Amino acid sequence: MKKRGTILVENVIFIILNLLFLSVLVLFLVKQGSGAIVLEQTYSKQIAMVADSAKPVMLIKMDMEKGKKIAEENGIGFNEVVKIDGNTVTVKLTEKGGYSYAFFNDVEVSSYADKDEKGDYTGMYVFTINKKETQDE
């Protein structure tokens, strides 16, 4: 006579709880890696390094798709994410946040969010590097 297998309720709960634990852990890791604070710092330092190594006249495109998603979730327009004031880059993905980093290369850097033919943001940011115009000119 064959014994029929039974599924114990305890075992099912145990497995569900384990899966729940693992998914919370994975979610936490993913969220930490792509959090606004981390991305603000990464982008501002990355842009500063690009500006430091650039020469006039250059046009540089940077993929900021992750930043676009976070900024939109926090109600910030993608075109307001990057601000370059003199030699300081500020990246802002949250209303209260923002991270600034300076570059030593004395060039004129301007930035704008790239748009496609329909006028939607592509997730790319464009940086133009030009010679700094002196005040006398």
Add this chain to the structure above:
Amino acid sequence: MNKIIKNKKFSIGDFFPKNQRGTDKILSMYWFVILALVAGGIFAMVYNFYGAPYDVREVESAIFAEKITDCISREGIIDSEFFVDGIFNTKISESFIDKCNFNFKVEDEYGNEDFQYFYEVEFYTPEDAANPQFSLNGGNINWKNDCFIKKEKNKEYNKLAKCTERRFYALNEGGKQYLIKILSVIGKSEKNVRQ
């Protein structure tokens, strides 16, 4: 019936009876304790990793050295502004920052005089690589000493400035060979190291 319950003495065995199902319950309880410990460890590690700022000073000092190199020589020939009548132009020290398009007055939080950058350029002849024929420097000289301290994997040592040293040979317009040593230093520990 009530009397029986009242007089009953509870023991550990009542909560974890010594049969197969009881052992399973104890095991699962310990399993969750282990999971909680693992989760705690991972949370602590992740918090520690993402809580510390990204240290980009090594890259920054390498870019800085590269920029200085480009400013001094092109295709192996030293810029003519470095020489006047075949000898080194001492006035180049004053105009070097403008000539190379550097701006050190960029860190408002440190104040305009407390620069976070330092550079030193030394020109040697191949015959005498110990005594420089000409040298120039700029920025905050206080950072220079950090380059000569032996760095250990320690939190305090991480706060020291990051340095890049470059050496290359180049010719002047008369065809004379020089060994050029460049030292570039980046401070900025507040923005790159956890305080």
